[in-house]
Amino acid sequence: MWLRPACAVQRLAVRTLHVSASSTQRAPLTLNGIEHPTDDYTNIPASILRRVHPAPQLPYLDGQPLNLLRTEIERILGPKYESIRAPSPVVSTRLNFDELGFPEDHPGRRPSDTYFVNRGTCLRTHTSAHQMETFRANHLRWLLTADVFRRDEIDSSHYPVFHQMEGASVWDEAAFAPGGSVEKECEAMEAQLAQAQMEIADDVSLDEAGGWQPQHLAQSPRAAELTVRHLKATLNTLVYGLFQPRWAVESEGGEPLKVRWIPAFFPFTSPSFEVEVWFRGKWLEILGCGVVQQPILNRAGLADKVGWAFGLGLERIAMVLFSIPDIRLFWSEDRRFSSQFCRPADGTLPLMTFKPYSKYPPCYKDISFWLPGSFHENDLFETVRDCAGDLVEDVACIDQFVHPKTKRESRCYRVNYRSMDRNLENEHVNALHAAVLDRLRREFRLEIR
Template sequence: MEGACVWDDSNQNVESSIQDELNALHNSLTQSNIITHDETTLNNPNNPFQVSQRPSVAELTVKHLKLTLNLLVYNLFANIHHQHSSQPLQIRWIEAYFPWTGPSYELEVLWDGKWLELLGCGVMQQRTLQRADMPHKSGWAFGLGLERIAMVLFGIPDIRLFWSLDSRFLEQFEQGKITKFVPYSKYPPCIKDVSFWVDKPFHENDLYEIIREISQDLVESVECIDNFTHPKTNRHSLCYRINYRSMDKNLTNEQANEMHARIVHQLTQSFDIEIR
């Protein structure tokens, strides 16, 4: 599911109009049982405002984006959350990178004790609006995975299950009815680590894209387990743990090794990194 919000920058009252909407959004959220954790900073050097935009408008755009999506997520999940907990619904904003927005962010929800990514969003790149013959417009856009919503509503722990043909999964659900997923036995995992030095900013989304392309649906999770800067050389090192597991059959260690080697090779070909 995707959405966007734009306004006319040539309008002299654009900032006051955005501020009026911000006030209304803020009033709605103050009446909601929600806690927002924001780990982002405005005009972060690694996630900056666009040079072509007025900083004042860019700042208001980011605030409008966050408040709107905070309210959207609350309306989507509050009812089911409060059926199981008296605690406030918790959401978290983190910095991100997407080619069509800048600055970019991801929004996560705390569900069953884990942070679950719900959507990616950001201020639309001005060049994109110019190509769409809207040079005087600015605004923000988001993309929300419907599978992520279903994971919360049905209690499904692994997004890959949506593509499983296993009858143990398919027979648990019927149209028009929300049913809590009942876990069944899984095949054993194969866990592999990849460590490398980086000399330039590295975006995790690029790593995830390579892993998805090569592994298809054979990777259950990816986690950064070490983030280290050498005290003498000032070189930066990252280590990611990749959990290989098939939903439908046993994955051998040899198969996981072959897939892991292809991922590592593609990383070295695509980015300025040095494998440790």
């Protein structure tokens, strides 16, 4: 999956699988007019079902920063890339995992991390779920925007539904010939970057990035080398186009924009990289990318082609560029939010900073309980969010201990209830919190302390 933080990967390695016992008795689910059978993997709550639409919504709405960002990326990369609006987020696990080379024991395959309709169907967890079918439909250079769904923690930068953009470009062997189209495009982009106020750190060895694929080494080493060259020129151009206008205003002394490439691992690309930009005093992870695994292209009927792909999170970049402090704001219908994100007359990305229009006081409630035999904190987060919706700002573990005699483990999580649009009355919060505790007792048999 593109851009899963390293700390999350470490947490995933120790997570315990938990599937609610009640899921085995659920009625069929109807999603976008199609009825799906359910089974022991079914774990989509009502709060998520309300977010499932036939196609992504927010990146196409007026007054949405995601719309501004999507169109700016499409403008920077230009008309050579076909803009595709993703289909329904309900996909097969074959497309979401198997076709992309995810191993059977990958944490993303667990109901603790992914929303499953049933064992064979899920809500896409990344835009790469559409790589195979997009290539198979003979789209060769494209940008695909989608809403993606993941069970995750609750804080200002995580939300169970967010948006990604996937980009890809593939060519046949003729395009890689000396003086061919790929080389010419590389030279043109590199010439422009040479004139840019930009400092690029790129000393990643191929071994660190996963190395060349055997088929490329044996049959088309030049094509693989030019693919990486084109990928880097394209994404350096994109990062410069997105961040340089703000960097020029905010930096001191006209310093160049700093970008660095670091090695990465994704099941569906090799070599693989991540791109970071130095912005407002720290390195920000912007996107993941790499050379598409040749078996993916082979299965898509493009065995004669070689190419690259990248994936980026729209909310992540928009929150930085516009200084949006809370990811929940993207879902706000308050005009005080949407009226700030009107497109300028020249169609470019506005150089504006979000102006907070309210800051209501938080209301903290604690949940203390003894851990049962099987527990996953994502079940707790999901229950809180399903009961309280966007009225919950964050949930954090503030204490844990093991009883010296019984060896039972106890945890305490603090829930911060706060609306972005109005003041919450204590009576309302008490009712929400009581509903959370009741659900936890009934569905997960938590012994509340």
